[in-house]
Amino acid sequence: MKNWMKIAIGLWIAAVLAVGISMPIGYIPGLGAKARIIYFHVPMSWLAVLAFFMSMWYGIMYLRKKDMKHDIKSASAAELGFAFSILATLTGSIWARFSWGSFWNWDPRETSIFVLLLIYGAYFSLRSALEVEERRATLSAVYSIVAFVTVPFFVFIMPRMMTGLHPGEGSPAPILNANGKMYMEASMRYVFYASLIGFTFLYIWLFNLRSRIGLLSYNNHTEID
Amino acid sequence: MKQLGAILGEMSGAVAIFSKDLYSELRTRYALNSLIMFVVVTLAIILFSTAGETVTPSLSAGILWIIVFFAAMSGLSRSFVSEEERGTTMTLQLWVEPSSVLIGKLLFNSLLIYVLNAMIILAYMLTMPAFVVKSPLIFLITVLMGTFGLSTASTFIAAIISKANSKGTLYPVLSFPILLPLLMSVIDATRLSVEGATFGEAAGDFKILLSYCVVVTTVSIILFDFVWRD
């Protein structure tokens, strides 16, 4: 990644933060200024899912090519996804305290992010319980594939089948409608998309960085051995 | 013809593995004895803690599947772990196709857990007054499909686990997220059957259950080669 791109990412996200926090938003029934969380919370959960997908993708690549490079990438994606899903959970939970009255309500989406956290946790415990590198790579790749094909039941199908508390899921749909239609003002929508793009590029940078660090340490200890 | 022969060979391998496990189980009754004791203990704890309390029907549906889940978690990991402990994995790898190993183990585990679940449900119905099934058909389908999904997913996770350190603790940790979609729909369907719902109301849960079973079975057959030959 070029140097100017990193600086551009930095400036872009700074701009999104500034505009997202300070820009006046129109009247939204039941949410008010609390609706600003959409600029930050939704990108976090999107990245958590994207990272989960990438972890599985590199898992498949490892099983096909048996190259440790892919395993390192798979693990890096999972680590970042874990970090982002913790962030999504925390921001959502604090927001829920002030909008719904308690930190945790077992809303369908809360259940799905909880399952995502559990899977990441299980993935890392599996990795730490395996010592032989090839075996660790194979089995964790297999596990992430199995997890990826079963979890969409939760992340995508179940929340659609039950009505929950999330904005857009009840009958008064202030922001996101059940069939995916957006009821957002144009200005808000632009900031939201800008935020999604900015955080996605930040993720790409972080992923790049983390996997290069992983590769360096792998090369280091294999050469000493 | 060649393909048919391969399938037949696979099946006979699977049957051989299944009967090997069955004979060794019948000789020692290791798994079944300890599992029955496990169920008795768990049920006793639940009955002690709910004595004098009113358990609602929907709560009793959840408790039933908690017992089933933990019984499966304590019993099913043995299928692959015991091969690893006795050092017979290599022999199996030499003589039998990977898919027959999976199918054989799956058959044995399914038999074990079907027998076990039948006992759990019988004991639970006798001791838990709140648990009265009003729609037997829904309950029967739920138990049959749920148990199959449970045994497929946990047999596959057991194969992963057998290669790792600290197998006992890792097993429920890895299985729970994978089994959660199954458990949620199964608990919901059981609750419906206790409340006396019509078949149409439970259809959504059955769809989830059915697709879960299909997906997990397919994925475990595809991926088992990697786990086994590693």
Added chain:
Amino acid sequence: MGSLYNFLNTHSLYIVLIIVLVIWLGIFIYLYRLDKKVNELYEQHESEKENMK
């Protein structure tokens, strides 16, 4: 200075904004320097490989 204090007193949102921007600046500088160090290590690694040959 007093007017700025009054402004922030009535618009507490901007205090949040300043804090968030400072945190982001910190994270960004950390990442940027880390990236630089990793690049240096990579170059070192490559030149070591050349020397081995």
